Amino acid sequence: MPSLLIRNIQTLVTCGDDTPVLHGADLYAEDGVIRAIAPALPHETADTVLDGSHFACYPGLVNTHHHLYQVFSRNLAQVQNMELFDWLTTLYEIWKGLDAETVRLSTLTGCGELLKYGCTTCFDHHYVFPAGAGDLLGAQFAAAEELGIRFHASRGSMDLSRKDGGLPPDSVVQTVDEILRDSVHAIETYHDPSFGSMRQVALAPCSPFSVSGELLRQSAILARQYGVRLHTHVAETKDEERYTLEHHHMRPLEYMASLGWTGPDVWYAHGIHFNDGELRELARTGTGVAHCPISNMKLASGVARIPEMLRLGVPVGLAVDGSASNDGSSLLEELRVCFLLHRLHSSADAPSGYDVLKMATRGSARLLGRDDIGQLAVGKCADLFLVDTQRLELTGAMDDPGAVLATVGLRGPVDYTVVGGKVVVKEGRLVNVDEAALAEAAGRCCADYLARA
Numbered sequence: 001m002p003s004l005l006i007r008n009i010q011t012l013v014t015c016g017d018d019t020p021v022l023h024g025a026d027l028y029a030e031d032g033v034i035r036a037i038a039p040a041l042p043h044e045t046a047d048t049v050l051d052g053s054h055f056a057c058y059p060g061l062v063n064t065h066h067h068l069y070q071v072f073s074r075n076l077a078q079v080q081n082m083e084l085f086d087w088l089t090t091l092y093e094i095w096k097g098l099d100a101e102t103v104r105l106s107t108l109t110g111c112g113e114l115l116k117y118g119c120t121t122c123f124d125h126h127y128v129f130p131a132g133a134g135d136l137l138g139a140q141f142a143a144a145e146e147l148g149i150r151f152h153a154s155r156g157s158m159d160l161s162r163k164d165g166g167l168p169p170d171s172v173v174q175t176v177d178e179i180l181r182d183s184v185h186a187i188e189t190y191h192d193p194s195f196g197s198m199r200q201v202a203l204a205p206c207s208p209f210s211v212s213g214e215l216l217r218q219s220a221i222l223a224r225q226y227g228v229r230l231h232t233h234v235a236e237t238k239d240e241e242r243y244t245l246e247h248h249h250m251r252p253l254e255y256m257a258s259l260g261w262t263g264p265d266v267w268y269a270h271g272i273h274f275n276d277g278e279l280r281e282l283a284r285t286g287t288g289v290a291h292c293p294i295s296n297m298k299l300a301s302g303v304a305r306i307p308e309m310l311r312l313g314v315p316v317g318l319a320v321d322g323s324a325s326n327d328g329s330s331l332l333e334e335l336r337v338c339f340l341l342h343r344l345h346s347s348a349d350a351p352s353g354y355d356v357l358k359m360a361t362r363g364s365a366r367l368l369g370r371d372d373i374g375q376l377a378v379g380k381c382a383d384l385f386l387v388d389t390q391r392l393e394l395t396g397a398m399d400d401p402g403a404v405l406a407t408v409g410l411r412g413p414v415d416y417t418v419v420g421g422k423v424v425v426k427e428g429r430l431v432n433v434d435e436a437a438l439a440e441a442a443g444r445c446c447a448d449y450l451a452r453a
Helices: 068-073 084-095 100-116 136-147 176-190 213-226 238-248 252-258 276-285 293-298 306-312 331-349 353-367 435-452
Strands: 003-009 011-013 025-030 033-038 048-051 055-059 061-063 119-124 150-157 199-205 230-234 266-270 288-291 316-318 384-388 416-419 422-426
Touching (some): 003 055, 048 422, 055 353, 061 316, 061 331, 061 353, 068 100, 068 435, 084 238, 100 422, 136 176, 136 199, 150 176, 276 306, 293 331, 306 353, 331 353
Parallel strands (some): 003 048, 119 150, 230 266, 266 288, 288 316
Antiparallel strands (some): 003 025
């Protein structure tokens, strides 16, 4: 069994309940699982040995909402000042040209960036399936396996095109029967619910304004039949709220609840425009929220009520959202922006820096239905990252190591990222792929893809 030993870790932030911060501890992992955390462990040898004497060690971050295909539609001038509905309508004309190679390379690029910034698990909400595009989820899982990241894919979907009152073009929507048939195929082919799983599948119709009530209802039934989770966008904008009121005579949460879309196996992206009663209903049902602060700021969507959610016990995780509404894939950047946004908006009621770190680790793991990741403890997966505390930008900043990533932040890549006990980032560079070659291939693919639009 492969083994990892990190000796004499200067500061180990566990995100656990009993001993959140340890000093001078060793961490030993075998077969991808943490077997011991204590000073001066008696393990003389391991397949991989790291010296942690001037490093801070953190649980791997968990990203709960992304659109990796959007990596190839970043920083486009024509959408810079748009809000969500116009932004989507414009970009669908590009996204309808997706194919398996574009998805593979955008997944390698986006997940590679996530790994370099301490993220060890990524959930991707893929919902654009152009006719004849190939096995897009297969391309994603292959890319994730090549990098070594823990990957949750979604069989997303849309069945309302413009002619039906939705936003996407006809070429990227499917019938309910086609979607459900392929959803079964995706689950049976790729979903692994076991401890330490590297690949899982969720069902994730796009949003209340691009899918029918029948698709939402049938997806919920199918997901519970197979024991997989449910995800979609909800309460992201006031336009969405107006849409559900006009078409369904209900606010978004009431509409989703009427179709079986609340409960501890459901989490929503964004959740900005919930009222007081809806927040209490999220808490009562255990329905989660993936918070995407940078995307919400860029698209002028609003500020999610995260302080109130946390006080009520709503499950909350952190996410980068799609690269076209974030323009990057760094959950570390998201972590600091989250902290600062809520300090500005809520002052003393805002979550602390350590609270935000726990949101990005344990909170995010909870949204994905996992208790084997999100903290560093014996019996948990050995997913972690290491940061050299002797960096100039961290000098004098380590008085509160649990908060420093949110309060001070980290401007460059982490030094090491470990997933399942395997080093996948070493000295700030990806281990399993040639970054320069990947950037060149991805750049060519991106140029060809955009030229087709």
